[in-house]
Amino acid sequence: MNAIASHFSYWATIALLVGGIFIVVARGNLFKKLIGLSIAQSSVYLLYIAPGKLIGGTAPIVAEGYATYANPLPHVLILTAIVVGVATLALGLAIVVRIREAYGTVEEDEILELDRAEGPERPRR
Amino acid sequence: MRAHLPALVVVLPLAAAPAIVLLRSARVGWIVASAASYGALVCAVLLLAGVGTHGTLSYALGSWPPPWGIEYRVDALSAFVLVLVALTAALVAPYGARSFLAEIAPERRYLAWAMYCLALAGLLGMVITGDAFNLFVFLEISSLATYVLIALGARRRALVAAYQYMLMGTVGATFYVIGVGLLYLMTGTLNLADIAERLRAVTELRPVLAALAFITVGVGLKLALFPLHQWLPNAYACAPSMVSAFLAATATKVSVYVLLRYYYAVFDPLTLFERLPTGAVLIVLSVAAMLVASLVAVYEQDVKRLFAWSSVAQVGYVTLGIGLDNAAGLTAALAHLVNHGVAKGAVFALLGGVALRSGAGALGVAGLAGLARRMPLTAFGLAIAGLSLVGVPGTAGFVTKWYLVLAALERGHGWVVAAILASSLLAALYVWRVVEVAYLRPAPAGAVRAEAPGPMLAAALAFVLLCVYFGFETSFNVGAAREAVEFLGRGAK
Numbered sequence: 001m002n003a004i005a006s007h008f009s010y011w012a013t014i015a016l017l018v019g020g021i022f023i024v025v026a027r028g029n030l031f032k033k034l035i036g037l038s039i040a041q042s043s044v045y046l047l048y049i050a051p052g053k054l055i056g057g058t059a060p061i062v063a064e065g066y067a068t069y070a071n072p073l074p075h076v077l078i079l080t081a082i083v084v085g086v087a088t089l090a091l092g093l094a095i096v097v098r099i100r101e102a103y104g105t106v107e108e109d110e111i112l113e114l115d116r117a118e119g120p121e122r123p124r125r
Numbered sequence: 126m127r128a129h130l131p132a133l134v135v136v137l138p139l140a141a142a143p144a145i146v147l148l149r150s151a152r153v154g155w156i157v158a159s160a161a162s163y164g165a166l167v168c169a170v171l172l173l174a175g176v177g178t179h180g181t182l183s184y185a186l187g188s189w190p191p192p193w194g195i196e197y198r199v200d201a202l203s204a205f206v207l208v209l210v211a212l213t214a215a216l217v218a219p220y221g222a223r224s225f226l227a228e229i230a231p232e233r234r235y236l237a238w239a240m241y242c243l244a245l246a247g248l249l250g251m252v253i254t255g256d257a258f259n260l261f262v263f264l265e266i267s268s269l270a271t272y273v274l275i276a277l278g279a280r281r282r283a284l285v286a287a288y289q290y291m292l293m294g295t296v297g298a299t300f301y302v303i304g305v306g307l308l309y310l311m312t313g314t315l316n317l318a319d320i321a322e323r324l325r326a327v328t329e330l331r332p333v334l335a336a337l338a339f340i341t342v343g344v345g346l347k348l349a350l351f352p353l354h355q356w357l358p359n360a361y362a363c364a365p366s367m368v369s370a371f372l373a374a375t376a377t378k379v380s381v382y383v384l385l386r387y388y389y390a391v392f393d394p395l396t397l398f399e400r401l402p403t404g405a406v407l408i409v410l411s412v413a414a415m416l417v418a419s420l421v422a423v424y425e426q427d428v429k430r431l432f433a434w435s436s437v438a439q440v441g442y443v444t445l446g447i448g449l450d451n452a453a454g455l456t457a458a459l460a461h462l463v464n465h466g467v468a469k470g471a472v473f474a475l476l477g478g479v480a481l482r483s484g485a486g487a488l489g490v491a492g493l494a495g496l497a498r499r500m501p502l503t504a505f506g507l508a509i510a511g512l513s514l515v516g517v518p519g520t521a522g523f524v525t526k527w528y529l530v531l532a533a534l535e536r537g538h539g540w541v542v543a544a545i546l547a548s549s550l551l552a553a554l555y556v557w558r559v560v561e562v563a564y565l566r567p568a569p570a571g572a573v574r575a576e577a578p579g580p581m582l583a584a585a586l587a588f589v590l591l592c593v594y595f596g597f598e599t600s601f602n603v604g605a606a607r608e609a610v611e612f613l614g615r616g617a618k
Contacts, residue, residue, distance in 0.1 A: 017299075017303070021296065024292060024296065030288065033292060037292060037295055037296070040296065040299055041295070041299055043299075043303075044299055044302050044303055044306065047303060047306045047307075048306050048309075051310055074309075077258055077315075080258070080262060081261075081302060084261075084262065084265045084298075087265075087269055088265070088269065088291070088295050091269055091272060091273065091291065092288070092291055092292075092295075095272070095276055095284055095287055095288050095291065096288065098276070098284050099281075099284045099285060099288060102281035102284055103281065111285055115282055115285070
């Protein structure tokens with residue numbers, strides 16, 4: 001019990017990662033897949049940020065009376081990772097919008113069905 | 126100026142991208158992108174020469190000394206891959222002018238050039254950086270730009286291909302960052318050389334092994350390691366011709382480089398190959414890729430998909446060389462990055478010319494009928510590049526197979542040699558399908574004799590020439606690969 005409680009942030013990380021990837025694999029809806037992808041990415045944020053936090057630590061500022069401080073580097077790294085995640089999500093959503101325009105659906109099986117019906121040879125649109 | 130070459134090689138294409146967006150002209154975009162590509166090539170060649178005379182170069186970005194700041198590190202291995210990427214870029218950039226004209230809507234052309242510059246900057250950055258997290262950022266820069274470039278394909282299934290690649294690529298990148306995070310937790314540093322140094326003092330190996338697993342799977346997704354290759358055939362088949370040629374010659378190769386870098390320069394190779402079955406796993410997966418993907422290629426109807434499947438098989442040769450883990454194997458793996466890069470670059474560049482002239486969206490194998498009459502040079506180039514894929518003596522592909530067979534024999538794996546031969550036979554089958562249709566079937570009635578436009582044909586034939594050149598004069602592909610292998614500490618004793 002103690003092992004679970006003292007490492008709860010890692011359990012949360014694992015749950016987010018596995019849950020996110022499960023959604024990516026199991027859902028046929030392209031929007032929902034992207035949501036799963038974002039959830040999986042957010043597990044990384046937690047993985048980096050949680051160990052950077054020290055209980056009782058302050059911000060890394062040199063001042064009288066403060067000896068322990070939290071490591072700021074993971075937070076900065078994750079700011080970058082969040083930006084990357086936002087860019088990926090934005091691009092993913094943009095592609096899904098264009099898929100909707102081209103196919104009229106965002107369900108993976110329907111898209112594959114349309115592709116199959118079309119056959120391999122087709123002139124440019 | 127010379128001292129800043131390591132930064133310049135990345136900054137040139139990176140700065141070119143926003144410049145192109147601001148200038149809003151496809152023509153100017155093409156000129157700027159080509160200039161950036163050639164500039165990067167000049168920098169890369171100077172760096173390779175510099176490494177040859179002065180040894181490893183270290184560049185502290187923003188003058189923050191490593192391991193605190195981001196370090197750019199140019200050594201025998203990274204300089205070799207830098208030259209490969211920049212050389213491909215310099216060949217495809219002039220090719221792209223006509224290819225984009227035919228395949229991409231006018232209002233999107235300049236944006237495509239900006240994306241190409243970002244993809245190039247990302248790939249070069251991945252190679253040159255010595256910082257684990259910086260590598261992730263460059264990986265994402267190049268990946269995001271690549272997804273956009275693939276989505277620009279003329280057919281609507283390009284969008285689906287880009288979407289699938291994006292899903293798998295992002296999962297791969299996420300796995301990579303998780304691996305880096307675990308390494309950071311264990312060592313407290315992000316500089317690759319520093320991580321390697323501090324890992325020696327780490328006694329609790331489990332998180333390190335987890336990091337190894339995450340990085341292997343993450344990078345494996347990006348390099349299309351069997352069975353993580355599902356994104357590749359559609360992505361290469363649906364992308365615009367110039368993008369297919371560029372990606373086929375560089376994208377998976379740079380990921381292989383990242384894997385090599387982690388295996389040999391970060392993780393202790395002893396732990397990796399003697400205490401863990403890393404080698405055995407890689408060998409089995411590579412052999413599976415060589416046989417299964419080649420077999421799929423034999424039955425594939427779409428020409429671009431056929432050669433994309435062949436790429437999966439050829440990446441298998443590279444990972445096989447890594448799995449064998451001896452001097453000959455690693456030399457084969459590194460030399461094959463170049464050898465396969467130029468062969469596939471040639472194939473996709475030539476097919477782009479065929480697609481331009483025939484006007485069909487998807488090019489079926491049957492659509493190549495009578496190609497030798499309609500486009501004799503193109504058909505001849507396809508045949509030569511195909512021979513290199515098979516590994517016929519006198520072409521670059523043979524050099525790789527030779528070293529691979531040597532490496533397998535040295536390890537005493539007779540069955541691997543058999544698999545290499547079987548895979549070459551399958552390659553001969555799928556290449557023969559293409560050559561047979563091109564040379565022996567009559568052209569459809571009314572077909573006119575017209576080669577691809579001059580600049581496209583010239584770039585494609587330059588790739589073909591390199592295929593033959595590297596088959597005879599091996600001082601760049603094998604020579605530099607050997608130096609890189611020695612640098613990795615696996616040189617011949």
